[in-house]
Amino acid sequence: MNSLTCLIGYIILVNIIGFALMGIDKRKARKNAFRIPEATLFSVAIIGGSLGSIIGMQLFRHKTAHLSFKIGMPVILLLQLLFGVLLIVVPINIDFI
Structure with a gap:
């Protein structure tokens, strides 16, 4: 498995998680249950799940x-x-010894 495949898989997974967290938090809000912290919702967005969260x-x-x-x-x-x-546009090439 190459790096691009891993990256695409990661992006898909983290966006599914961001999407699910919004749905879970909405359900918890309706039930007045323990909520997912806003910092967690933003953290998932920052690590790549912004589209799923939106x-x-x-x-x-x-x-x-x-x-x-x-x-x-x-x-x-x-x-x-x-x-x-x-x-x-500006690819970064990293060569390891």
């Missing part, structure tokens, strides 16, 4: 009134996309 926010209508989520999640996604484009 889709989960919209689908479950969760955290859409919070300005930090309304602006923060798209900003994280934008920065990740810019970083991805930067890696393609």
Whole structure:
């Protein structure tokens, strides 16, 4: 398995987790149960799950009134996309001895 396959698998997995966490937290909010901390939701987005988190926010209508989520999640996604484009335009070659 090459690195690109691993990276794509990781991105898919972390986005599924971000999506699921939004749904789980919404369900817990309705039941007044113990909630998933906002820091956890943002952490999953930062490590690559921003698209899944945004889709989960919209689908479950969760955290859409919070300005930090309304602006923060798209900003994280934008920065990740810019970083991805930067890696393609200016590839980094690392040679190990």
